[in-house]
Amino acid sequence: MHKKLYIPGPVQIAPDVYAAMCAPMIGHRMPEYAQVHRRVTTGLKQLLHTSDPVFLSTSSAFGIMEGAVRNLVQKRCACFSHGAFSAKWHDVTLRCGLAADHFAADWGQPVTPQMVDQALATGKYDAMTLVHNETSTGVMSPLLEIAAVMKRYPEVSFIVDTVSSMTAVPLDLAALGTDVCLAGVQKAFGLPPGLAVCAVSRRALDKAKSTPNRGYYFDFEEFEQNDRKDNTPSTPAISLIFALDHQLQKMFSEGLEQRYARHQAMAAATRAWVMRHGFPLFAPEGCRSVTLTCARNDGRTDLERLQKLAGERGYAIDNGYGQIKNQTFRIAHMADFTVADMEELFTVLDQLLPQVR
Ligand SMILES: Cc1ncc(COP(=O)(O)O)c(C=O)c1O
Structure with missing residues (x-):
């Protein structure tokens, strides 16, 4: 049963989403794919109020969470947490061989703008990670207020997980000034798992070029070069991208x-x-x-x-x-x-x- x-x-998947995934397969280097890719990334930019590129990563959210720190931590990362997923991001950053400190709010409480300000004022960090909506505790941190603090630290890459809030709350990335805003599609997007989306600022793309050891699969430069041709570095989850195309159209018509x-x-x-x-x-x-x-x-x-x-x-x-x-x-x-x-x-x-x- x-x-x-x-x-x-x-989450529960609507029957029309499964139907969209059953569209006949196309090759990702065919012009047919470029058309879908362009429509999906244009829709995501509209959804997120950004003109920055939005990448489609065939991975769960943690793939691109790891990718974001590998691309953007050159000195030391401040990882703010208020639950399991945000705390895990600190562990993931360390496992990538990067320097990182953990600033933890109690479970049940949000990360506060004061916590962020205090940590970044030390001048030790060139990147920070934040989870907007902590799925383990049901606590949403005040993204707008934290974004206001981040405006005072332009040298610190502002990396935000909106895994369980993207599409359910307004996200105006141009106003927030995020460097990376990412989500997996298996939450509020209403899609099966296996795909993540990630908006990356021009500032972050330029910085990433000089970061060593970015690897290949999540390298922002690879993503950007391919995205310019409405493509992805490696074979994407095309059926999920068909379904994302369908869901975005549904969102805009709702x-x-x-x-x-x-x-x-x-x-x-x-x-x-x-x-x-x-x-x-x-x-x-x-x-x-x-x-x-x-x-x-x-x-x-x-x-x-x-x-x-x-x-x-x-x-x-x-x-x-x-x-x-x-x-x-x-x-x-x-x-x-x-x-x-x-x-x-x-x-x-x-x-x-x-x-x-
Ligand atoms: C807020 C948040 N971040 C990250 C993740 C990890 O996502 P994934 O399992 O897609 O890697 C989850 C998963 O539930 C999450 O809720």
């Missing part, structure tokens, strides 16, 4: 403002359901994710059993990630879901909760 996915990625409002409405409905049942929200007000809700156990619910029973009814929910597993649970509300999909889940959970308390 297929379980409908309310986990924070991979209307971006409507899409953002739909995500806000699903988040509000989920928070209300969670609180109505006595589960405290993990994130403080003002920095709650719009794509997933992370709630604390109320101390009397067997979350593992709830997850199991929901699974038997055909619904996949999550019972916490990393160090907060089973102390919290997460319900995702992103991509092609609507408030009606959330209500469908709540009806099932309403029936199951008395059995697990």
